[in-house]
Amino acid sequence: MSRTLHRIGARCAARPWLTVSAWVAALVLALGLAAAAGGTTRDDYDVPGTSSQAGTDLLRERFPDLSGTEARVVVHDPNGAKLDPALLDQVASALRAVEQVGLAGPAQSSADGDTAIIDVRYTVPVTDLPDDAMDLLRAATGPARDAGLQVEYAGQVPEGEKPTSHTGELAGVLIALVLLIIAFGSVVAAGLPIISALVGLGIGSSGILLLAALTDIGTTAPTAAAMVGLGIGIDYALLLVTRHCEGLAADLAPRAAAARATATAGRSILVAGAIVLLSLFGLVLSGLAAYRTYGYATAIVVATVMTAAITLVPALCVISGRRLIRRRRVGHTGPRRPPMTARWAARVGRRPAGWALLALVALLALGAPALDMRTWPQDAGSQPTENTVRRAYDLIAAEYGPGAYAPLVVAVDLTSVPQGSVPALREQIAAVPGVATVSEALMSPEATAAALTVQLEFSPQDERSGELVDQLRAEVLPAGAEITGVTAVFVDIADLLAERLWLVVAVVVGLSLILLTIVFRSILVPVKAALVNLLSVAAAYGVLTMVFQWGWGSRLLGVDRPVPVSTWVPLLLFAVLFGLSMDYEVFLLSRIREEWLATADPLQSVVRGLAATARTITAAALIMVAVFAGFMTNADIVTKMIGVGLATAVALDATIVRLVLVPATMMLFGRANWWLPRWLDRMLPTLGHGRALPDVLSAENATNEASRPARQVSAR
CATH class of the missing domain: 3.30.70.920 (Lrp/AsnC effector binding domain/regulation of amino acid metabolism (RAM) domain)
Known part of the structure; x- marks a missing residue:
């Protein structure tokens, strides 16, 4: 794997402008295809194999006029006066004339007569309605609004209309850019991860629209995919840029540094991305079409941003030259004080049992409220008051x-x-x-x-x-x-997802354990990684329960009363969070494994691995938190919950887990971390991280010598 990645990085770095041009062409082509042939997102509310679906199917078969989706028009006089029956009949008649409406009315008046409900039944499911279905409803009810009455809409048709504001997401990207500038001290270095992530996101989002032309994709699936893809894309590119800058600081030529970064950071990106894709595969086992579309949409975006990180970022790094690093780092040879993270790791190493226990108690305390979690699918009563x-x-x-x-x-x-x-x-x-x-x-x-x-x-x-x-x-x-x-x-839905959650957890964790065992050549490390990631997920569940179900601070998010945690959220959050948490685990463990192979010192390998990655992981986590926090401003309450859960889990994962729990437990277990039975070692394929990189380094030296003139020009 490492040799292949080294060749990929070297080729992309050798022809940087050709590589960038290819990505720009791919982006333009994808956007053009999506505009010309892309479909529209639609929700699928069918729940196959359930009692409610059997009733729905019976209605569709025997009641053609009631076989489709529904909407409800609510007409209210704010002054408390009785509504005019003739006006209500006029509105009902206009609604019957709307395209694909089977039945509408008669109006059902309230006891005091100042409110009426007009039920509208369509002949097709909500997935087959035209894009302007809500506009047609509004036009039909125009006479009531013209008379000064309040008109609101309920049911599946208006619930499928999602707000299009992306202010929060854009704010998250800007915050991420600021954090990257602080982390690198270079505007150029800060811009590369953003550019790579946005290019990958643009192509991936276009792929989602093209898929929507072939099958139903849920209306909120692209938002969730963008949330995850943007955060992961920036993280992956950040990791590679960081390793590239380390190579430049070690006086490697830009092409050689890019090839080395792709061989080392690139394999971490591939392994982490593979685990994310495995986690998303778990959504297919949910039994619901809505979850499958979440999995497909997010997997498309993750695959594109991962590919962009491995191929586009090396080219951008070479084009940027030595402007990626601070000037004061180049040529610095004097003694340096150990980084703060190295001093922190050494401090944890002096009392690893105490620190591990403290971190464990903190995570369990945050996760405890999840035992009181009540889940219920999103409904109109959970929406913000500005929603019709x-x-x-x-x-x-x-x-x-x-x-x-x-x-x-x-x-x-x-x-x-x-x-x-x-x-x-x-x-x-x-x-x-x-x-x-x-x-x-x-x-x-x-x-x-x-x-x-x-x-x-x-x-x-x-x-x-x-x-x-x-x-x-x-x-x-x-x-x-x-x-x-x-x-x-x-x-x-609640019963089905409660039952399927454990199946998804078992499959995702099991597949991840197998992959991590192959990659890290260890039994203990994968098991420990899975357990601490499950603790992070449990803590996120606990925070969701406190914020939304108990109402602690929910008004700050625009939720005016306590609501159950949406049934859609726990399973989706597990699939996404387990993959995201494994990202940081793989980043950290990969570096520790490299140090272990080089020194065979169980304590110093942890100290050096943490010192080398903590800054990158912390910066990446802050960026992810900023991106996910931007989605908390979304009007849709499910998106708010996903944003809160992801931001919480990432923040905990990069602090309590990666800075305390993981190094403390690895120091406690020492050499046992890397124990693997010989018979199993012979059976497992080698994908990287399990061996040193002599072949890659030899190839790197050859590349460095070949590119030395370019390096000298860049240095001048």
Whole structure:
């Protein structure tokens, strides 16, 4: 691996302008293809194999006019006056004329008459609606707004409309640039990681749009992919630029330094990127299309930014020459005081057991609140008040009751259940405590199915709503009757993801252990790496619970009340965080492994490895935190949660874990860190980090000699 990477770095460095031109051409081509043939992102709300999906499928088959997605128009008079029935009929008629609408209305007025709900049912799923679906709804309800009434929208159609502001993300990039300038002391060096990450992100994002033309990609998947890809892209490029600068400071020619950086840092990038991709593969096992699209989208971006780091960055480094390093570093030969990180590592080494215990207690304390975590999919009640679905939610809850926003639908298959038993079934459902109202049965055109609308006394987020759905399924409904609707779907999603989480954890951790064992030729190091990364993930879960579920500081993020942690978040965060945490683990362990192979000193290899990487890891972590913090400003609450979770985990990982727990445990175990049975060592392939690099260094010396004239010109 190292020899191959050395050749790649050397070739890219030997023809830097050709390499940069190729990447620019690829970016322009990708953007052009995405503009010409790219699709649009759409959410897929199907949950195959669940009771709610069986009910939805029955409705689609037997009730063509009710087979698609839905929207709800809420009309309210702010002055408290009764609404004009003729105006409501006019709005309902306009809604029926909207493209792909099957049914609309009649309007359901509140008890005091100042609010009305008009249900709109489409004939197609939300994924098949045109991009201007919300514009058509707004146009149809124009007469109500013209009359001075408040008009809000609820349901899947408006929930799929996402804000397009990227102010927070741009602020995160600017902060990252400032941090890079501080870390390198060079504007040129600071700009290279940003350029590489943005180029890779541009191509990867274009790939997502091209994929969206072939399959459904969730509306928030590109945002999550950009969040992860931008942070990882900057990190990977930063690692390679740092190793390149070390080579320049050692008086290597730029081409030789770039080749050496690609051979050493490049293999760390490949291993770390492979673990990230393995972690994202875990999302495919979730059983939900939404998670699969998260995995595909993020994997595309990670692959492109990783490739950019290995090929584009060496070329940019050579073009930049010696401007990448501070002048005072060149030619400095006097004695230096050991770096602060080396002194810190030595301090940890004097009492490794105490420091390890302290770090462990801190992580466990932060993770403890996760034991109280309650998950529930995102719904309108969690959104910020400036969002129309949140305003519609509040109006419906105030005028019709907390359970009116997302009523249940009982779909009855009359080929299995006698039609004459439907009235009795309606009475049985209405008699269950917690059920507010049950509508009259709506019969399908061929009288082969019936649908009952059930309103609960509780909001969708209330734990009692889920318990009531389970009770109705277990005790009331006969075979052939299924509960569907938003709340029932949420119950099934929560149950499915709670079950699949452990499968994903087992597969991702298992595959990562195998890869790390091959790379580092050790049993203990991979196991320890997996355990400390799981601690980081648990701590992130605990912080999410405190911030969102307990409400500690949530108002600072624009969340006006405590809400459950979104069901979508824990599994997604695990897949992403485990990969990101392994990035820093691989960066640190790779350097420690190099020092161990060179010195065979278990204590000094940790001290030197930490001293060499701590500055880079800290800078990379600060940059990632800045990028992820930018996404906390996003209006979508799931994106906020992802931003908080990622920023928290990265901050903890780069401080408590990498500066304390990992060096302390490695010093405790000493030589045992690198123990591997001989029979297993012979069986495993060699991918790098497991051996020294004599062949690479010989090739590097040859490259250095060949490029010496260029180095002398650069020095002048």
